[in-house]
Amino acid sequence: MFSSFMVNAWIAGTFVAVLGGVVGFYVVLGGNTFAAHALPTSAFAGAGAAAIAGVDPLVGLLAFSLLGAVGIASLENRASQGVPTALITTFILGVGSLFLSITNSYGEQIFAVLFGQVLGISRGELWAIGGTSIVCVGAVGLMSRPITISVLLPASAEAAGLNQGRMKLALLAAVALATSIALPVVGALLIFTLLVSPAASARYLVSSLRGGVVASVMIAVITVWLSIGLAYLTNLPVGFFVGTFGVLGYVGARTLSKVTSR
Amino acid sequence: MINWGMAVISLAAAQGTGSKAVANGASGFLFSSPVDHALVAGTLVAICAGVVGTFAVFRGQSFATHSLSDIGAAGGAAALLAGVTPLAGFASMGTVAAIALESAETTSAKDRDITTGVLLGGSFGLSALLLYLASNFTNVSGATTGVLFGSLFTVSASTLPFLAAISVVVVLSVGLVARRLTLASFDPDLVRVKGKSPRTAGLIFLVALGLAVAMASLSLGAILSAALMIGPAASVLRLTSRVGTAVLTASLLAVAETWLGIYLAYESYSWPPNHDGWPASFLVVALVLLVYLASRGLERLRVLMGGNVGLSGGSATERGRGATPHV
Amino acid sequence: MANGTVLEARDLVVEFPGRRVLDGVSFSIREGELVSLIGPNGAGKTTIFRSVLGLLKPTSGLILTRAKRQSDSATAATTARINGTAATATATSTVAKRAFGYVPQQVSFDRELPLRVKDVVRLGIDGHKFGFSRDRKGREKRIAEVLEETGIPELASKRVGELSGGQQKKVMIAHALAGEPEMMILDEPLANLDLKSQDQVVALLERVSKVKHVAVFLSAHDINPLIPVTDKVIFVSGGKAACGPINEVMNSEVLTSLYGHRVDVFDYHGRMVVLADPEGGHHHDHAEGHGGEGRLNW
Numbered sequence: 001m002f003s004s005f006m007v008n009a010w011i012a013g014t015f016v017a018v019l020g021g022v023v024g025f026y027v028v029l030g031g032n033t034f035a036a037h038a039l040p041t042s043a044f045a046g047a048g049a050a051a052i053a054g055v056d057p058l059v060g061l062l063a064f065s066l067l068g069a070v071g072i073a074s075l076e077n078r079a080s081q082g083v084p085t086a087l088i089t090t091f092i093l094g095v096g097s098l099f100l101s102i103t104n105s106y107g108e109q110i111f112a113v114l115f116g117q118v119l120g121i122s123r124g125e126l127w128a129i130g131g132t133s134i135v136c137v138g139a140v141g142l143m144s145r146p147i148t149i150s151v152l153l154p155a156s157a158e159a160a161g162l163n164q165g166r167m168k169l170a171l172l173a174a175v176a177l178a179t180s181i182a183l184p185v186v187g188a189l190l191i192f193t194l195l196v197s198p199a200a201s202a203r204y205l206v207s208s209l210r211g212g213v214v215a216s217v218m219i220a221v222i223t224v225w226l227s228i229g230l231a232y233l234t235n236l237p238v239g240f241f242v243g244t245f246g247v248l249g250y251v252g253a254r255t256l257s258k259v260t261s262r
Numbered sequence: 263m264i265n266w267g268m269a270v271i272s273l274a275a276a277q278g279t280g281s282k283a284v285a286n287g288a289s290g291f292l293f294s295s296p297v298d299h300a301l302v303a304g305t306l307v308a309i310c311a312g313v314v315g316t317f318a319v320f321r322g323q324s325f326a327t328h329s330l331s332d333i334g335a336a337g338g339a340a341a342l343l344a345g346v347t348p349l350a351g352f353a354s355m356g357t358v359a360a361i362a363l364e365s366a367e368t369t370s371a372k373d374r375d376i377t378t379g380v381l382l383g384g385s386f387g388l389s390a391l392l393l394y395l396a397s398n399f400t401n402v403s404g405a406t407t408g409v410l411f412g413s414l415f416t417v418s419a420s421t422l423p424f425l426a427a428i429s430v431v432v433v434l435s436v437g438l439v440a441r442r443l444t445l446a447s448f449d450p451d452l453v454r455v456k457g458k459s460p461r462t463a464g465l466i467f468l469v470a471l472g473l474a475v476a477m478a479s480l481s482l483g484a485i486l487s488a489a490l491m492i493g494p495a496a497s498v499l500r501l502t503s504r505v506g507t508a509v510l511t512a513s514l515l516a517v518a519e520t521w522l523g524i525y526l527a528y529e530s531y532s533w534p535p536n537h538d539g540w541p542a543s544f545l546v547v548a549l550v551l552l553v554y555l556a557s558r559g560l561e562r563l564r565v566l567m568g569g570n571v572g573l574s575g576g577s578a579t580e581r582g583r584g585a586t587p588h589v
Numbered sequence: 590m591a592n593g594t595v596l597e598a599r600d601l602v603v604e605f606p607g608r609r610v611l612d613g614v615s616f617s618i619r620e621g622e623l624v625s626l627i628g629p630n631g632a633g634k635t636t637i638f639r640s641v642l643g644l645l646k647p648t649s650g651l652i653l654t655r656a657k658r659q660s661d662s663a664t665a666a667t668t669a670r671i672n673g674t675a676a677t678a679t680a681t682s683t684v685a686k687r688a689f690g691y692v693p694q695q696v697s698f699d700r701e702l703p704l705r706v707k708d709v710v711r712l713g714i715d716g717h718k719f720g721f722s723r724d725r726k727g728r729e730k731r732i733a734e735v736l737e738e739t740g741i742p743e744l745a746s747k748r749v750g751e752l753s754g755g756q757q758k759k760v761m762i763a764h765a766l767a768g769e770p771e772m773m774i775l776d777e778p779l780a781n782l783d784l785k786s787q788d789q790v791v792a793l794l795e796r797v798s799k800v801k802h803v804a805v806f807l808s809a810h811d812i813n814p815l816i817p818v819t820d821k822v823i824f825v826s827g828g829k830a831a832c833g834p835i836n837e838v839m840n841s842e843v844l845t846s847l848y849g850h851r852v853d854v855f856d857y858h859g860r861m862v863v864l865a866d867p868e869g870g871h872h873h874d875h876a877e878g879h880g881g882e883g884r885l886n887w
Binding site for chain 2: 028031034036037084085091095098101196200236
């Protein structure tokens with residue numbers, strides 16, 4: 001369970017969990033769940049594009065998820081209620097399926113791209129994951145106050161001179177970056193789970209902003225560790241455990257807060 | 263099936279593409295049985311999508327719609343594993359998910375989206391497991407792509423009656439709750455005052471949405487189906503705020519987009535790079551996005567022309583929650 | 590700009606495609622003054638606020654502000670002329686933003702938001718700044734101070750989503766006050782509050798203006814709860830405005846000329862009742878929200 005190739009999985013999983021917990025906290029704070037779902041699915045098309053162009057998959061992932069972030073940030077407004085997000089996502093997914101039909105070179109990998117393959121992380125990938133995670137968490141930390149005030153008190157933020165469009169783009173770019181890093185580990189669809197579920201559960205357990213970030217990271221890390229361990233033992237996909245623990249944790253935290261508030 | 267083909271020809275002609283090549287393509291197009299099935303299935307799906315989608319957009323449920331389609335993927339995978347028709351899997355999973363979404367007590371729109379997200383995340387886990395099992399323990403090939411991206415051209419004749427039956431159920435149940443839904447989208451209390459529960463209407467609607475999404479999943483694939491539900495309705499609602507008109511035009515638009523997509527997919531067998539056809543799902547989704555962007559452009563143009571527009575410059579329908587319908 | 594004036598607007602004109610929302614509005618606000626911006630829905634109250642905050646570029650006109658420099662206590666008079674040119678307008682807005690504490694009308698906090706009252710006030714001090722915070726001690730001291738001033742120290746560690754509407758309003762006032770503004774701008778602070786909470790908020794705002802000498806500029810559709818504390822009223826209707834003490838503005842002659850048809854103002858046991866002549870209702874079409882009803886909406 002802790003042999004050399006598993007060690008890479010543990011380390012990569014931990015980086016991804018910390019990143020997901022931090023970025024996800026701000027996603028949930030602003031209720032930007034849909035965008036957090038849209039960007040990883042956009043990244044999926046990037047894997048196909050990279051396969052066709054013959055470049056590193058990470059480049060494709062980054063390019064497409066950032067493209068999605070720009071598209072969503074520029075088309076979505078308070079009144080459009082997620083319609084542009086839905087259409088952009090499905091369109092980029094459609095592009096992905098087009099790539100899939102054009103080239104069969106990554107057809108076999110599609111399951112891995114969507115649902116992850118944590119056990120196949122190489123040493124080189126580990127460096128990339130670690131480095132980008134640290135940069136991304138640092139950047140979010142530097143922007144944490146303006147992001148918080150922008151998502152919670154948009155009118156006050158605007159009056160204080162913060163450009164709402166740019167702040168939204170900054171948050172989405174962080175999600176896009178986190179997505180591209182985490183995709184090889186947990187897959188396009190389950191990054192979303194890791195972004196949303198731990199932060200959503202944390203809301204019920206702590207009442208302060210700083211506590212919320214810490215709790216969100218802790219829940220994400222525990223989820224990933226348990227999932228990797230169980231996936232190794234049972235030989236089932238990691239994503240199944242990440243998804244299941246996400247829902248269980250949320251239901252548990254919600255019930256707990258209901259019981260204690262009575 | 264001649265009628266469908268004729269309609270497509272006249273559609274193509276109406277769009278000014280009635281060249282010789284198109285006519286040739288269309289005559290072959292007419293006599294192909296997978297194309298006939300695709301057209302019938304696509305039409306049924308599009309009508310339901312227009313009807314249900316109008317109310318979904320109206321009620322700000324784009325994310326729920328999208329989620330129901332993604333959650334349905336787990337049902338599709340389960341059906342594959344159990345060896346039953348995927349439609350059964352999509353439909354039952356869609357219904358269960360709809361009930362779960364509506365019965366989760368949420369305090370605000372934000373909280374509703376977060377709860378939806380958590381459930382969606384859980385369903386991905388389930389899909390991962392079921393698709394893994396399906397590809398390892400059955401001899402179905404291409405399980406993942408089939409369930410997720412679907413194909414209109416593989417809809418069999420035996421599925422068509424089921425699709426028709428579900429369409430009737432969907433359209434009737436939406437018709438049943440339409441007035442209450444419209445009222446509740448202004449303020450749920452307006453419905454409560456009349457001694458009726460807005461939640462029953464919401465539940466019936468969400469189940470109809472689940473079923474419509476299930477149908478669309480079969481034709482467009484689980485993760486693309488939401489586009490057809492949301493796109494035409496959102497395009498239309500930018501330009502009209504009358505519910506009746508919106509439902510009708512959204513359905514027509516959805517049908518037109520589907521037909522054109524199928525037609526292009528058929529034509530695409532002569533397209534580069536491989537000459538083996540572009541996916542119909544992609545073409546439909548691309549058309550949907552194009553039309554939506556065009557409707558936004560059209561609306562902006564109207565604002566610039568100096569129409570009587572409000573402060574935000576947004577359309578009446580997308581400015582506030584629940585829009586401003588005139589029934 | 591006269592000494593002691595925090596904000597002055599001259600001949601403000603704002604046009605949106607197809608209609609003129611403000612048509613030459615002038616007013617001024619002095620240190621420690623409590624000014625009520627009164628008018629029917631759609632009369633342009635929010636537009637005035639957005640112009641003052643620099644969020645909206647007036648078509649023409651002049652907004653003069655005095656910016657408070659936080660590094661030294663010397664106050665510098667800053668003026669800028671806006672003639673619709675982008676460059677000067679932007680310059681004005683950067684000055685304007687730092688000097689004002691803003692309380693928006695609609696703020697909704699979800700119950701389960703991991704956000705305490707303290708956190709909201711902290712965001713008022715440095716929420717708009719990038720980077721990591723320094724001087725934690727000074728900041729925490731300031732939070733305690735502001736909560737004391739606004740009379741809600743006991744709520745410091747409560748989740749803001751679980752508070753009542755009146756309490757949330759006070760929290761938002763504390764949030765705006767935390768940045769030590771020289772003027773507070775409050776958009777309809779009394780809307781959707783019960784009478785008791787209204788009284789408390791009015792009393793709090795009076796303390797802010799009279800004890801802290803911070804100018805308070807607030808909008809309301811009903812002058813009555815504000816009569817005892819208002820130093821000056823700005824009445825807007827149909828893009829025009831009148832500015833002055835209550836009895837000089839809220840009278841039949843001034844309102845009649847603003848509305849363009851006959852309006853009567855009655856004093857009823859210290860409360861003001863404004864009645865529009867039902868016959869004259871059709872003649873004005875500029876203000877949306879009240880067509881020809883006999884009684885205006887307060």
